[in-house]
Amino acid sequence: MATDSNTALQFGPAWCSRQVPTFSGMHDTHIEDGDDYSTITLADIFTMPPGDHAKGAGPAFIPSSYFDFDARKHASQRAKGSFVALCGDIDSGDHSLERIKGLMRGFSGKSACLIYSSxxxxxxxMRWRIILPLETPVSFDDWHDAQHAFFDFMEEHGVEMDRALDRAGQPVYLPNVPAAHAKSGTRLRDEDGKPLYYDRATTGCNAPGLDITTGPIAVAIADIFRKRAADERDRERIRAEAMERRANKPQTEGGPVMEEFNKSNSIATLFEMYGYEQSPRNPDDWRSPKQTSDSYATRIMGDTWVSLSASDVGARLGAVCKAGCFGDAYDLFVHYEHGGDHKSAFRALYAERRTSAPVSAPPPVDADDPGWTEPPHDDDTQPEDVFMASVPDELAEEKPELDAVDAFDFNEADIPTRPWVIPGVILSGYTHMLAAPGGSGKSLFTLQIAIALARGLPWGAFVPRRKCRTLIINVEDDIDEQRRRLSAARTVMQGGDELRGMIDLVPDAATIVVAGRSPDGRTIRTMPIVETLVEYIQRREIDVLIVDPFAETFEGDENDNSEVKWAMKIWRDEIARRTGCAVYLVHHTVKHAGGGAGDANVIRGAGAIVNSTRISATLMPMTSEDAEMIGVDQAERHLYVRYDDAKANQSLKTNTARWFEKVSVTIGNGDKENPSDEVGALVPWIPPDAFDNLTGNTIKIILDKVEAGLPSGERYTGSGRGGSKESGRWVGCLIMAEAGLTEPHAKKVAGTWIANGVMVEEEYHCPVARRKKKGLFAPEKARPGEPK
Structure with missing residues (x-):
């Protein structure tokens, strides 16, 4: 439901009432006067109209609850801030609002979100700002990781983010539209002062805050943790290498000059001088001016700096080792002031030393040439040669009997990530299985997955990593029927010309048989069509191959494990692995699968079908139990289907149902004599939440009645046990009557209010039972938004 900020503060999620510091423009500071900053609630931000200030003077906020006089200082926010929202700034790419909305659905699901043009x-x-309130306030370190997980997700999908928003005190500008563009003078408001291009989208204030401990963001944060741990190990290895090399380095005549330079010049000072950027998270971490990535790959470790940047290694900065490079202050001076020429750097320092403090004893050689002795530095060694040992000629032709490697002789950061096409759903180079009963919409589902892949945009909770080309082999439906469904799907998914050339159909798919019986009828053999398929996939650069249904593509017994195993082996080894594409096989469930959503045992045929796939899933109609729990009329439950993971060897994500609703679409293929066809399509559907239909007025009525109690003098109870439900004393009965909710939804509302302290259970004297009993009260002081 739509809510204004006052209603949200009273009855909305906790994030609505969280206060954040606000100020006017980039120059508004309270450092001099020592006053606290004004504050604004997140709910107010979600409902505010755009201001009309000049760009640099517009209102801004910091997504932290710390608002003292020094709230705009990064160090203060890092130390004292409690961060309540993730924020994004998109200043390039001219992305549509629909695209940003789609990405937000893929990233944060049903969580609260505000998108507005800058x-x-x-x-x-078009430029956009994004605000994602958090379910629970977090420290700077956790917030910083969450921000980067958000940035990484968006940039994986082609949306460049302004990473300056990872700084603790960075201003986030609120909705604002000046009269004209500052540089070009383009009008941004019409003559009546109405914004010309401003646009926004929001979930409203009823949606929950983003929980960073679950879902895609939790997976991304875990990846950041793993990468950070790997980096720490590499840095320690590099530092140990640096200490060992220094200990073993022979003394040179120029040693005292270099040591004196290192004592007189801090690495941090030189980093600032040479254009390094300091990390907002760790003051010892820096980004080299040579880096092309957004990481802070260089760290100060005592009197040594170590870098994990390949760009620094390629630039021959300092000494090169296996995991990166390292050096001291003197190495920075050599590289940035003298282009890596150690002789030139030494002579410059020696001349400066003689000028400022002449020595009484003569130098080791004449004054014009102080006698540089080349230290055993690694400047003449190519990075790839540093740790390469030579192999004796007599062993060059020998081969071990077994090729094996040390299990832990690797750099974790060098392990390639899994080649997900759709994370958790489709993986390149592997076979997959989707099982569904007849009439469930499995063919519709696969056609629409192909459209989502072609666009590279989220479809509900399915978020492709990139645009992909798909080949569909549908044995059951002719090409005209597939095109009818594609037309309807294109309409509901808002596809356009970008789909051309991205999805291929096989007109006579009944001829596609990849495995057949041998002439003696005892074994399974590969059919000639396999090579044709491999050649087509490679030539057309197909990313995903959809086969519907699998059982029609081999001449064998699907209940025979041996035969199924060999048929699946052909799809896996001969097609998926040879071509690198993902093979997505569609199959049927057993009869009367019933409530078998997410259960691999309902997939029809021999167990080798599931065992030979990397990822399996089910697409099942809504059961009567589902309908009752969700609140869908039993007469309409046939319109809904759910997708569940049944087996996901490469993913440990939770087995959360993803729902779709079947809708009817009239396609444009008719005329006056022949009406256009009505064709089904699937649209992502989010089951209604218990709180969706609760208005502020209804909530007040319910809580007032709880506080007043029953006419008999008894109190409502928070449990349906002990006859309370049947007698009408259970508070859920009141909620169902006043709000029109189902029993499961009423139970959820009651439980939430009791947990949040909106309703409290206390002892009272019951006039009916003539003894003390426990009952519910809903005092004004316990309600959200009211003083306690």
């Missing part, structure tokens, strides 16, 4: 957005150059 001050200088205009036609052909």
């Amino acid at each position: 001050a200088h957005a205009r036609a052909g150059d």
